[in-house]
Amino acid sequence: MNLLAIIFVAILANNIVFNQFLGICPYLGVSKRVETSLGMGIAVIFVMALSAIVTWIVYNYLLFPYDLGYLRTIAFILVIAGLVQLVETILKKTNPTLFRALGIYLPLITTNCTILGVAILNIQAEHNIIETVVYSISVAIGFTLALIIMAGIRERLDLANVSGYLRGAAVSLVTAGILSLAFMGFSGMMTL
Amino acid sequence: MNIVYALVVLGGLGLVFGGLLSYAALQFAVEEDERVETIADLLPGANCGACGYPGCINFAEKVVAGDAPVDSCIPGGKAVSDRVCEVLGLAAVASDVKKIAQVYCLGTKDVAADKFEYQGVPDCKAAMMYSDGFKVCKYGCLGLGTCVEVCPFDAMYMGENGLPVIDKERCTGCGICAKACPRAVIRIVEADRRGKVVPCNSKDRGKATREACEVGCIGCKACVKACPQEAIVVEDFLAGIDSAKCDDCGECIEACKRNIIKDVVKIA
Numbered sequence: 001m002n003l004l005a006i007i008f009v010a011i012l013a014n015n016i017v018f019n020q021f022l023g024i025c026p027y028l029g030v031s032k033r034v035e036t037s038l039g040m041g042i043a044v045i046f047v048m049a050l051s052a053i054v055t056w057i058v059y060n061y062l063l064f065p066y067d068l069g070y071l072r073t074i075a076f077i078l079v080i081a082g083l084v085q086l087v088e089t090i091l092k093k094t095n096p097t098l099f100r101a102l103g104i105y106l107p108l109i110t111t112n113c114t115i116l117g118v119a120i121l122n123i124q125a126e127h128n129i130i131e132t133v134v135y136s137i138s139v140a141i142g143f144t145l146a147l148i149i150m151a152g153i154r155e156r157l158d159l160a161n162v163s164g165y166l167r168g169a170a171v172s173l174v175t176a177g178i179l180s181l182a183f184m185g186f187s188g189m190m191t192l
Numbered sequence: 193m194n195i196v197y198a199l200v201v202l203g204g205l206g207l208v209f210g211g212l213l214s215y216a217a218l219q220f221a222v223e224e225d226e227r228v229e230t231i232a233d234l235l236p237g238a239n240c241g242a243c244g245y246p247g248c249i250n251f252a253e254k255v256v257a258g259d260a261p262v263d264s265c266i267p268g269g270k271a272v273s274d275r276v277c278e279v280l281g282l283a284a285v286a287s288d289v290k291k292i293a294q295v296y297c298l299g300t301k302d303v304a305a306d307k308f309e310y311q312g313v314p315d316c317k318a319a320m321m322y323s324d325g326f327k328v329c330k331y332g333c334l335g336l337g338t339c340v341e342v343c344p345f346d347a348m349y350m351g352e353n354g355l356p357v358i359d360k361e362r363c364t365g366c367g368i369c370a371k372a373c374p375r376a377v378i379r380i381v382e383a384d385r386r387g388k389v390v391p392c393n394s395k396d397r398g399k400a401t402r403e404a405c406e407v408g409c410i411g412c413k414a415c416v417k418a419c420p421q422e423a424i425v426v427e428d429f430l431a432g433i434d435s436a437k438c439d440d441c442g443e444c445i446e447a448c449k450r451n452i453i454k455d456v457v458k459i460a
Binding site: 058062063066067068071074075078079082083085086089090092093094159160161 | 194197198201202205206209210212213216217220221222313314315318
């Protein structure tokens with residue numbers, strides 16, 4: 001598999017938020033300001049890459065050899081939750097600056113469905129370890145991209161004269177829908 | 193046999209991560225001052241930022257480290273600062289004067305003239321960018337509610353006449369609204385003061401004020417002459433009443449030709 005194709009598809013053509021409906025909660029929840037959405041995005045990139053590597057190892061060397069593929073969901077949840085907690089504990093001691101920068105987003109990500117989703121997608125697509133890393137980071141970049149675009153629009157929406165019935169959640173969801181429609185333009189270009 | 197593998201693998205994973213976590217918790221333990229948590233619980237938790245720090249927890253950290261004065265929490269007032277002192281083992285310092293915000297403008301839509309019709313972003317700061325606001329008066333309230341938006345305590349709402357109204361019960365005097373107001377119409381005053389007040393912010397000359405607004409202070413000094421306590425001073429064509437000297441006699445209200453001197457208790 002061509003790595004460039006993986007990057008393109010993961011970021012644009014098959015964007016995790018706009019095309020796969022994963023990670024909608026943080027997408028709507030943390031996209032009020034560009035600054036916070038960037039923080040969230042960086043935390044997701046970091047955790048996604050790390051958890052994808054570990055889950056790939058767990059699946060290919062522990063679950064698969066013993067024919068335990070059906071256990072992957074629960075095993076991955078365990079691995080991801082434990083891993084994020086571990087990283088948080090270590091970061092707090094060794095790098096308080098980064099710990100503060102990632103802040104609340106790090107524990108928030110533990111329950112993020114994109115992390116689990118990507119771990120499972122990697123298994124389904126039978127990626128090798130390099131493809132796994134590239135794919136996971138690309139998906140996380142795609143997520144960050146979606147988050148920042150949305151935050152940029154919502155910062156402007158705050159100042160726009162929106163009709164009373166549409167204000168708040170309604171106009172955010174309409175915006176999300178139109179954005180998703182725009183990203184559909186990429187989806188015909190390439191598939192994995 | 194399969195079920196044994198499943199148990200071993202999943203249990204093993206759990207055990208490994210559990211072990212790693214407890215090892216990390218011991219190895220990488222960060223000593224946290226438990227007073228930070230205690231103080232954070234005492235604070236109002238509104239994260240209003242009146243103390244100068246982004247949130248209550250940041251203030252708690254700073255106050256424990258000794259970098260912030262204990263009485264910085266304005267919404268909490270004396271009650272909170274006393275308890276913070278108790279936790280830190282310091283002597284109480286804060287004075288017990290409750291403060292609230294007050295709007296120094298009476299220029300409602302029908303009495304204060306507009307220069308032009310403004311249809312931009314409904315925000316006072318944005319409106320100020322177009323030739324310093326759409327009202328003829330350069331000092332009065334624009335009435336777009338930027339102060340209402342920023343109030344962390346829901347203590348303000350927009351009155352029907354286009355002036356913000358302050359809920360005196362809810363207002364903590366944190367001063368966020370006063371900082372947000374681009375025209376500095378809102379002032380922080382003592383909550384239990386009595387007497388009369390001139391709720392106007394116009395420093396224009398009499399003629400200009402007269403043209404801009406029906407209820408602006410023109411600085412005619414009629415009230416100054418009428419006041420037996422000499423509590424009123426006119427500065428920059430705007431009368432100000434010293435609440436320490438005012439004995440609430442009401443002579444100034446009689447004397448004011450514009451009828452704009454009010455009883456502090458009766459205004460918002």
